[in-house]
Amino acid sequence: MPALLGPFGIWIVCAIVLAVMPVIFSSPVSVTIMNQMGISIVFALSYNMMLGQGGMLSFGHAVYFGLGGFFSVHVMNYIEVDGWPIPLPFLPFIGGLFGLAFAIIIGSFSTRRAGTVFAMISLGVGELIAACSIIFVVFFGGEEGVSGDRTMGPPVFGTEFLKEIEVYYLTAVIVFVAAALMYLFSLTPAGRMANAVRDNPERAEFVGYSQRQVRFMSFCASGFFAGIAGGLFAINYEILTEENLNLTTSGWVLLMAYIGGIGFFIGPIVGAVLLTLLQTVLSNHTELWLLYVGLLFVLTVMYVPSGLTGLMMMHGPAMKAGRLGQLAKPYMIAGIPLLVALAGGVAVLEMLNHYNNAPVGDNVAHFFWMAVDTHNPANWAVALAVTAIGAYTTYRATPQVREAWAEANDFSEKGGDR
Amino acid sequence: MELVVFSLLNGLVTGLLLFMLSSGLTLIFSMMGVLNFAHASFYMLGAYFAYTISGYMGFWVGLIFAPILVGVVGALIQRYGLRYVHRWGHVAELVFTFGLAFLIEEVVQFFWGKATKDYHEPELLDFPLFTLFGQSFPAYKAFMIFISIGIFIALLMMLTRTRVGLIIQAAITHPNTVANLGHNVPLVFMGVFGVGSALAGLAGVIAGPALGTFPGMAFVLGSIVFVVIVVGGLGSLAGAFVASLLIGWLQTFAIALDYSMTDLLDLLGVSFSDDHVLRDLWSLSLPQVAPILPYLLLILILIFRPTGLMGKRET
Amino acid sequence: MGIIKKVRTLTATALLAASFTGASFAADNIRIAFIDPLSGPFATTGESGYRTFEYAAQTLVNDKGGVLGGRMFEIVPMDNKISPKESLIQLKRAISEGIHYIVQGNSSGVANALTDAINKHNRRNPDQRIIFLNYSAVDPALTNEKCNFWHFRFDANADIKMDALTDVIAEDQDIKKVYIIGQDYSFGKAVAAAAVKFIGAKRPDIEIVGNELHPIGKVKDFTPYATKIKSSGADAVITGNWGADMVGLGKAIVEAGVDAPIFTYYGAHDGITATFADKGVDVIRVVHEGTFNPPSAEFKAFNEGFKKVNPDKDLNQPRIIGTIQMLAKAMEAAGTDDPVAVATALEGMDFTNIYGRKVHMRASDHQIIQDVNITVHTDKNIEVDADNSGYGLLTEKTVKEAGKDLPTSCEMKRPS
Secondary structure: OHHHHHHHHHHHHHHHHHHHHHHHOOOHHHHHHHHHHHHHHHHHHHHHHHHHHHOOOOOOOHHHHHHHHHHHHHHHHHHHHHOOOOOHHHHHHHHHHHHHHHHHHHHHHHOOOOHHHHHHHHHHHHHHHHHHHHHOHHHHOHHHOEEOOHHHOOOEOOEOOOOHHHHHHHHHHHHHHHHHHHHHHHHOHHHHHHHHHHHOHHHHHHHOOOHHHHHHHHHHHHHHHHHHHHHHHHHHHOEEOHHHHOHHHHHHHHHHHHHHOOOOOOHHHHHHHHHHHHHHHHHHHOOOHHHHHHHHHHHHHHHOOOHHHHHHHOOHHHHHOOOHHHHHHHHHHHHHHHHHHHHHHHHHHHHHHHHHHOOOOOOEEEEOOEEEEOOOHHHHHHHHHHHHHHHHHHHHHHHHHHHHHHHHOOOOOOOOOO | OHHHHHHHHHHHHHHHHHHHHHHHHHHHHHHHOOOOOOHHHHHHHHHHHHHHHHHHHOHHHHHHHHHHHHHHHHHHHHHHHHHHHHHHOHHHHHHHHHHHHHHHHHHHHHHHOOOOEOOOOOHHHOOEEEEEOOEEEEHHHHHHHHHHHHHHHHHHHHHHHOHHHHHHHHHHHOHHHHHHOOOOHHHHHHHHHHHHHHHHHHHHHHHHHHHOEOOOHHHHHHHHHHHHHHHHOOOOHHHHHHHHHHHHHHHHHHHHOOOEHHHHHHHHOOOOOOOOOOHHHHOOEHHHHHHHHHHHHHHHHHHHOOOOOOOOOOO | OHHHHHHHHHHHHHHHHHHHHOHHHHOOOEEEEEEEOOOOOOHHHHHHHHHHHHHHHHHHHHHHOOEOOOEOEEEEEEEOOOOHHHHHHHHHHHHHOOOOEEEEOOOHHHHHHHHHHHHHHHHHOOOOOOEEEEOOOOOHHHHOOOOOOOEEEOOOOHHHHHHHHHHHHHHOOOOOEEEEEEEOOHHHHHHHHHHHHHHHHHOOOOEEEEEEEEOOOOOOOOHHHHHHHHHHOOOEEEEOOOHHHHHHHHHHHHHOOOOOOEEEOOOOOOOHHHHHHHHHOOOEEEEEOOOOEOOOHHHHHHHHHHHHHOOOOOOOOOHHHHHHHHHHHHHHHHOOOOHHHHHHHHOOOEEEOOOOOEEEEOOOOOEEEOOEEEEEEEOOOOOOOOOOOOOEEEEEEEEOOOOOOOOOOOOOOOOO
């Protein structure tokens, strides 16, 4: 279907999806969650400009996001108090400029090397700025942060952004434009050279590119877009606090990019959407959600280093060859028991947690739309048995999957493109 | 005077504790090239294991068995986790240990809950060792110093005087040659990782009662340990020792000395009004910034001397 | 697979039971969103707060026939992970579900974000207003420059607590030197500023030998601070620390051999009391509105009931009881659950709390005025202990109607 619309097909489809989403999910909370997704998407994409495209692992990317946001909210206050004539849609751009400015300063020394040195410097800078945010109250507002009011600027097309839905469309447009720009950046020589430096810095130097300058370019661009995400945050929440630039936020963006898949442009988008959902929706259903996120992350790093997107993309060659059908049956045979095993495992964890923590007299744990008496040994036996049987059946079915996979991807010596 | 004496002692305790963590971490790094983000998590596991064991069998049993248990966990993680992830490259390894740190914290909360645990020092050591200028020094702190120095000596002996130590030293620099000589390098790796984790676990066992046993204890210490090994020079045990003490004393003395930017500015004859935009900067005091000084040091070291104080190679 | 069937039957029965007993009222339950951390490092406090709300709503309102002729209170837990951002998302969720009452308490940062967002929301959506019942966030700004009509505070704020605390210090002529130490953020600074102000006013002869801020949650070892405190010769220590920072500081001070009372805001419960155990006896003091020992008969009974259901949890934020009772009373007085009417009824309300003491919701700034106690950590005469440790807080002094005369800078804008 996208193929019919030419090279811009996928972008047109995305634009339509963005436009239609709030019609389908119209409650205020889903609009808020979608806004949060948009912010996370820009943030995670900007992170991946460094990690995925440039091979730089950062533990302090929230610095540029947070600083961009803090400057945006200060500008927002100048709009309100001093009547600066800046329409709201330009605010993320201002945030981006400040993100860029700080990226230039910090990147000037941190991009000298890649690898562990870069990671360590980013960690040190992240710790420093996070600590400063509590000490310098005038700018960062201390613990309560800095708040503003987005509705005080000059109206844009007659709207003052009073309603969440108006903010959604503003966010959607900016997310779309930012994503497109980041995609274009990856196509420019600078973006291409970033890949080259990531894969083999020495050869890149031989070709005549300073690896340091290439890294610096990616780093600055990344800081710029992180600042845009920060500006979007300022518009959506009208408040910036210490948490926006601390290490936890830096860690989250790494999780998003990695789980989504750092080797693909859309990887971070997938990761951002998924993790935002986990954070906002799963956390309403279980207090163990962080444990699940941790497990998901570690398992992804171990077994699917190309992320969820990579998992999907792996099927590209087989799909092109029209052999996807061959995989369906073994996937069912292994996948269904796997799901059963996962469900059983989750049930065991939830029951254990409930057993340990629930009020006395409340013997019934609720999960999966079920109610289970955790004080009944029989239920424990069932949960454990389901897990074990599921795991064992999956284990027995894996050779079949492997075989089918090899067969579907056997292009007699030609092989798929990696 | 008393402030100086006690700051020296306190700094020594902190420094030696840091060394117990950083010694294992730096060995692991120099062999495998992996900065283990989860190293401080093993420290936390040590404290929690010891807490549980001591509830049944007393502190001393915990002191022996908790580190062993942590070592086994560490070795298993190396064998079945890290070695597997190694094939995906360097960044993946770093990210893996990062995820592990995240996961271990959640697992600890799952099993032990979120509240602070009342893990106490043994009654045998619960008395003031001596009182100087009216200020007492707990016997338990002395015990911590004693254990840490013991570990340092044992480690030094093992690395320089034993066959295993020689193999380890060789494996650090020339893993392939060592493998060609017929040694099982992966096994050495696993052993070193296990011992490193056990050391971290031991640090947790003895630090738990003194510094508190709670789910955030790894996070509080985690990145400081990196600072230590980077500042000391990656792969250098002596460097780690020096840097540990340096950072221990840096932090304690920064807290002890009540200097602030205002004092500095007074010396220069400059003053600012209380509602100046940068007033927070002018009123900054040394104790206030004490805990972030190590990070400043880290950045400066990485920029100006990437080999660290005693390291021979760049990171 | 008979057990699966059994589970299913169980679910079905539960659903059926719900449809018979609850469903007929469910539609007009009065839903109260509880926005506090239920996961992450601060979940312990959040969880005990939630359990207290549940238990208080059940026993004090629902079991007595509900409000407004049989409508039940329903507490809807919403996990904010102590993050302002997540709190605002949960606020949106509460709005989506048509909830008009928000309760929150942990972290003044979150409270500031919420009160600001609720104020904006109520201005932008006058047909769907929301009331914010703050049961624990003590930043004075919330009832001063940041006050608004929709926010009500049921805890004594940091200034009031310090006012009460310094009353007690001022009476003790043995105290000549005071050391103030706190976490380096707005609350720690507010505590320090209030301490300096009140001590200066009440006992100008007391020397403040130290006024120290340390980074929050980053200090591994508090011994260096304890050394400083010891060598300053302080007769009393004041701190607003909480959580691990409280435990670390308290232990280090005791171990350094400092023989001075430590006046704290949050030096009890959540494992802190159990950790101090015998070391904290007669040293740790807590200033708060709770009157645990000796307890009133009513409070003792309530606590016993709570403990029966939650043996591992403490009733560590007893002001929650008053929050629920006063909200119910305001609804009865207003005769409706309309937020504006309820808020108007809450303003200026007089009430007798579970300890049998008078409290008053000051109309000018929506700050509750109640008795504040200085309690001491001990194991003697403890009827209601903390952390099931046998140690607890014994009331030493009570300051009646604490903070009644403290001025407020609040300029309340009421909806016309």
